[in-house]
Amino acid sequence: MSAVSSTVALFSKDVRSELRTRYALNALLMFVVTAVATILFALRADQPSPTVLSGMYWVVVFFTAMSSLSRIFVSEEERGTTLTLQLVASPSTVYFGKLLFNTALTVSLTLAVTVLYTLVFSEFFIIQTPSIFFVTVFLGSLGFASAATIIAAIVAKANTRGTLYPVLSFPILIVLLMTVMNATARALEGEDFSEAMGDFQILVGYILVMTGGSFLLFDYVWKD
Amino acid sequence: MNDITLTINGIGQEFNRRTIFRDLTFTISSGGSLALTGKNGSGKSTLIKILSGLLTPTKGTVAYTVKGTKVLPDDIKSAIGLVSPYLQLYDEFTGLENLMILSSIRSNGSLTTGRAEALLDRFGLAARRHDFVRGYSSGMKQRLKYAFALLHAPGVLLLDEPTSNLDAEGIEIVQQVVVEQGKAGILILATNDEGEAKWCSRRFQVA
Amino acid sequence: MRFVKYGSLGIISFIVIAGLGIPLSPSPQSWLEFPVIPGLEDKARNLFFHVPMAWTSVLGFLVSTYFGFRYLRTKEIDYDFKSVSAAGLGLLFCILATVTGALWARFNWGSFWSWDPRQTSIFILLLIYGAYFALRSAIESDEKRASLSAVYSIIGGLTAPFFIFVMPRMMSGLHPGAKEDAGGKGPLFESKMLAPNMRVLFYLSLIGFTLLFVWMLQMRIRTARLEYESSRELSER
Numbered sequence: 063m064s065a066v067s068s069t070v071a072l073f074s075k076d077v078r079s080e081l082r083t084r085y086a087l088n089a090l091l092m093f094v095v096t097a098v099a100t101i102l103f104a105l106r107a108d109q110p111s112p113t114v115l116s117g118m119y120w121v122v123v124f125f126t127a128m129s130s131l132s133r134i135f136v137s138e139e140e141r142g143t144t145l146t147l148q149l150v151a152s153p154s155t156v157y158f159g160k161l162l163f164n165t166a167l168t169v170s171l172t173l174a175v176t177v178l179y180t181l182v183f184s185e186f187f188i189i190q191t192p193s194i195f196f197v198t199v200f201l202g203s204l205g206f207a208s209a210a211t212i213i214a215a216i217v218a219k220a221n222t223r224g225t226l227y228p229v230l231s232f233p234i235l236i237v238l239l240m241t242v243m244n245a246t247a248r249a250l251e252g253e254d255f256s257e258a259m260g261d262f263q264i265l266v267g268y269i270l271v272m273t274g275g276s277f278l279l280f281d282y283v284w285k286d
Numbered sequence: 287m288n289d290i291t292l293t294i295n296g297i298g299q300e301f302n303r304r305t306i307f308r309d310l311t312f313t314i315s316s317g318g319s320l321a322l323t324g325k326n327g328s329g330k331s332t333l334i335k336i337l338s339g340l341l342t343p344t345k346g347t348v349a350y351t352v353k354g355t356k357v358l359p360d361d362i363k364s365a366i367g368l369v370s371p372y373l374q375l376y377d378e379f380t381g382l383e384n385l386m387i388l389s390s391i392r393s394n395g396s397l398t399t400g401r402a403e404a405l406l407d408r409f410g411l412a413a414r415r416h417d418f419v420r421g422y423s424s425g426m427k428q429r430l431k432y433a434f435a436l437l438h439a440p441g442v443l444l445l446d447e448p449t450s451n452l453d454a455e456g457i458e459i460v461q462q463v464v465v466e467q468g469k470a471g472i473l474i475l476a477t478n479d480e481g482e483a484k485w486c487s488r489r490f491q492v493a
Numbered sequence: 494m495r496f497v498k499y500g501s502l503g504i505i506s507f508i509v510i511a512g513l514g515i516p517l518s519p520s521p522q523s524w525l526e527f528p529v530i531p532g533l534e535d536k537a538r539n540l541f542f543h544v545p546m547a548w549t550s551v552l553g554f555l556v557s558t559y560f561g562f563r564y565l566r567t568k569e570i571d572y573d574f575k576s577v578s579a580a581g582l583g584l585l586f587c588i589l590a591t592v593t594g595a596l597w598a599r600f601n602w603g604s605f606w607s608w609d610p611r612q613t614s615i616f617i618l619l620l621i622y623g624a625y626f627a628l629r630s631a632i633e634s635d636e637k638r639a640s641l642s643a644v645y646s647i648i649g650g651l652t653a654p655f656f657i658f659v660m661p662r663m664m665s666g667l668h669p670g671a672k673e674d675a676g677g678k679g680p681l682f683e684s685k686m687l688a689p690n691m692r693v694l695f696y697l698s699l700i701g702f703t704l705l706f707v708w709m710l711q712m713r714i715r716t717a718r719l720e721y722e723s724s725r726e727l728s729e730r
Contacts, residue, residue, distance in 0.1 A: 064393045071390040075376075078387075082378045142374035146434075148340050149368055150392040152360065212648060216641050220631040229627050233620035234648060236613075237655040268655060275651045279644045282565050286341045286637075302634050303725045344568075 065155060072151060072159030076134065077166070085137070086130040090171055093126040098178050109186045112250035116243050122175055123206070124239060125228075127168060131210040132227045134160045135218035144218075148285070157211070157280040161273070164214070165207040172199045190252030194245060198258070201265040202242040208269055209234050212276035215283045238268055290365065290441045290472055291315040291351045292337065298345035299332055306332055307493045308345070314488070316441065319468030321483040322476040324492035330476035331370070333492055334446045337474060338368050352441075362442070364392065367435030369428070370446040377420040381411055381430050384419060389437055397437060405433045409459060424451040432463065443467045445475040448482055461485055497708045504701030508541055511694055541694055543593040545702040546586050547615065552706060553583020554618065558650045561643030570721070573639035577629065578713035580646070582706055584622040591615050614656050621649040 080086055101118055110118070138144045147156055176199065179187045189195045210231060217227045245261040291313065298308040306329040314320050322330045335341040336348060339359035350362045375384045382402055389397035406415045409429040419427065428451045435443060448464065449457045464485045467473040476492075477483055557579035564572035594615060595605040606612060628645055632638040 068391055068393040071387070071393065075387050075391065079376065079378050141377065142372060143376060145340065145368075145370065145373040146375065146388065147391075149338065149363060149366070149373070150388050155391070209648075212644075216628070216645060219637055219641060220628060221633065226627060226631055230624045230645065233617050233624055234652055236617050236620075237652055240613075264655065268652075271651050271655075272648075275648060279565075279647060282640050283644050286335075301636070303721070 065152070068151060068155040069158045069162070072147075072155060073162045076159065076163045080163075086133050086167060087170075089130045089133075090126055090167070091174070093129050094122060094171070094174050094178060097122040097125065098175070098182055102182055105183075112247045113243075115183075115187060115250055116246035119175060119179060119246060120202075120239055120243050123168075123172055123202075124235070126171055126175075127206055127210060128228045128231060130171075131164055131167065131207070132214040132217055134163055134211070135214045139218045153281045153284050154277065156284060157215075157277055160215075161207060161211045161276075164211045165204060168203040168207045168210075169200070172203050187250075189249055191249045191255065193255050194253070194258045195249035197262060198242055198245040198249060198265070201262060201269065202238065204269045205238045205242075205265055205272065206235070208272040208276060209238065212272075212280065212283070215280065219283065234272075238265070241265055241268070289316050289353050292442065292472060293349045293351075294337070294346065295349070296346035297333070297336060297343045297348065299329060299336065299341075300344045301332075310346070310490075310492065312490055314472055314474070316471050317469060318488065319464065319473040319486040320475075320488045320490055321486040322474065322490050322492050323478075323483055326478070328493040330492050331372070331446050334368075334370065334444050334474070334476050335372075337442075338366050338444050339363050350442075364438070365441040367437070367440035367443045368446075369431045369435045369444070369448065371450060372446070373431065375419055375427065375430055375434060378418065380416050380418055381406060381422070381433075382415040384430065385433060385437060388434060392438070402433075402437070405436060406430075409433050410455065425453055425456060428452055429456060429459075432460065436463070440471065442472045443474070445473070447477060448475050449479070497704050497711075501701055501704035501708050504697055505705060508694060508698045508701055539593060539597045540691075541698045543590060543597055544695070545698045546590040546593060548699060549702045549706050550583050550585075550587035550590050550615075550618065552703065553579050553581075553586060554622075554646070554650070554653075556710070557583060558643075558646045561639075561646045564639050564643050568636070570635060570639060571718070573635070573643070574714050574717035574721070575710075576639075576643060576646070578710055578717055580622060580625055581713060582709055584619075584626070586702075586706070587615065587619050587622060591619060610656075617652075617656050621646075625649070 101122070138147060151159070180189075213227065213231045213234065217230060220226060241261050241264045245258045245265075248258050248261070292315075293313045295311050297310040299306045310333065312320070322333060324330050332341065336343050339348070339362055348359060350357045350359070352362075352365075376387070379387060382399070385402040385405070386397065386399065389402070403412065403415065406412050409432050411426060411429055411433065414422065414426065419430065422430065435445075443463075445460075445464070448460050452460065464473055464475065468485075468487065473486070475482065475486065483489060557576045560572045560576035560579060564570075564576060594612065598607065598612070599605045625642055625646055629638050629642050632641060
């Protein structure tokens with residue numbers, strides 16, 4: 063039980079820190095707003111197909127995630143608190159605490175994008191099968207967070223942090239991206255829930271494999 | 287304090303194709319204090335890191351025994367207090383918050399606000415305990431690190447450059463801590479300063 | 494090792510000559526004639542090169558990840574030499590496979606690139622290799638470089654089953670073996686269109702490329718070891 067309370071304590075530390083400094087949240091919001099605005103100007107009166115819409119949605123999510131998800135480890139490294147954490151918390155506590163935080167961040171992100179899209183593109187961003195959409199977004203967020211967290215841990219230990227994070231994350235995330243784009247397009251087109259089961263299976267498999275693998279490998283990244 | 291014995295055997299550390307030190311061996315038990323000495327770059331900080339369980343040495347073994355039973359480095363972390371220039375605390379939280387939060391993550395048994403405040407008081411930070419660490423001077427940050435290290439009455443106290451950034455008053459407090467810990471548990475400090483080295487009963491030259 | 498070296502060179506030269514030289518004929522009589530496969534004809538020769546290259550690039554990745562894993566367990570730097578050497582070769586063959594694949598695509602299906610699942614897979618592999626080397630160049634300490642790149646290649650390897658097996662089944666594509674093909678390996682293998690002599694040549698090519706990989710790997714490992722030892726001696730002084 064103490065392992066769980068440790069993890070929750072670390073998670074709440076990160077949440078409190080974030081609420082005070084607002085680094086990641088600000089970056090997130092700015093990015094999403096700018097991205098959606100750009101798309102709005104690009105589209106003008108045109109009406110994109112569900113495939114394009116779904117693609118646009120996840121492109122915004124992907125790049126916004128890339129700008130903010132690496133912070134959780136990089137900030138510790140930059141401020142010299144990595145040693146502190148290594149001393150007080152076990153590697154699994156650190157991993158799950160950070161994973162929880164990234165998941166919360168990604169879920170907030172996808173929520174923000176969904177809200178913005180529904181408002182800004184109200185004429186054609188119509189989710190015809192909400193059940194598919196929300197399950198996809200939820201599973202997609204989990205998948206994103208699980209892959210992004212281990213890559214963030216890796217990048218924090220390297221030197222050039224800026225562009226390295228998207229370069230490392232993209233190949234790992236392609237499978238996830240293609241699947242969620244597929245499923246989201248289905249949701250927009252109004253397909254039946256059962257049609258998306260194949261996609262959901264892939265997503266769940268991805269989440270399990272990524273989380274499990276990351277957890278086992280985290281020690282080698284975190285510990286010197 | 288538990289009866290802890292620390293034994294290192296044949297410790298060697300290489301980093302980036304360079305050997306920092308090789309074949310270090312010593313043993314120390316509760317009630318002992320040890321000063322690690324050596325010139326700059328001899329690897330004192332690295333050795334401290336190895337002793338705290340945060341770095342695995344390239345060669346050799348580090349063994350902790352508590353009351354005769356061997357304990358893994360991962361498990362001994364909860365009994366270790368570390369003060370080091372490489373260890374920082376959180377800027378965006380207050381001194382008191384730092385102690386409470388880090389303690390809850392460590393989950394070592396609950397820390398009461400009272401005890402945390404008493405500790406801050408001992409190190410002269412009582413007046414600034416509700417201020418953000420961002421606003422602390424480097425001397426105050428050092429004092430806070432001590433409060434953090436002593437939070438859970440550690441059996442092993444490791445001090446890397448014990449009095450860096452401290453004024454005369456701070457140095458006095460640290461000396462008291464060193465003497466107390468040396469009697470009750472294990473104390474190891476790494477220093478270039480002759481005076482500090484003399485606070486300890488034993489000495490060990492790193493390279 | 495001499496066997497490997499000459500064996501690989503010998504086999505590959507043979508394949509190049511035979512694969513490109515043996516003429517097609519509508520009803521092959523002797524061993525020295527390939528059948529005409531409708532739709533493919535001369536383009537079928539690509540089979541002898543493109544597929545073994547793709548195979549070698551995957552082999553490189555697997556070997557690299559395996560040695561990376563061994564490094565994590567033992568922390569012996571020699572495993573890192575093996576890992577990065579294999580990865581370098583894997584990258585080389587991946588580029589070759591992508592190029593030969595694109596050529597094949599151009600002549601068979603009209604355009605160099607069409608994002609069919611197998612093309613996407615090789616593209617992802619290329620990206621993973623690129624990311625692997627980008628990561629390595631961003632780390633100064635040998636030990637950290639070895640651990641982090643090993644972890645990354647394992648993570649990349651974990652996604653591999655997804656983009657190699659799952660996705661092509663789910664998406665339709667141009668490659669043989671995609672959803673619309675009833676068979677597993679596509680028309681060339683399923684039907685008897687692949688004549689015995691072509692089959693022999695193909696498997697021979699696989700062996701030849703594998704031997705080539707082993708030989709080049711050995712050379713690269715030895716070079717890496719020498720470079721490490723010499724730079725160690727310099728800094729010890």
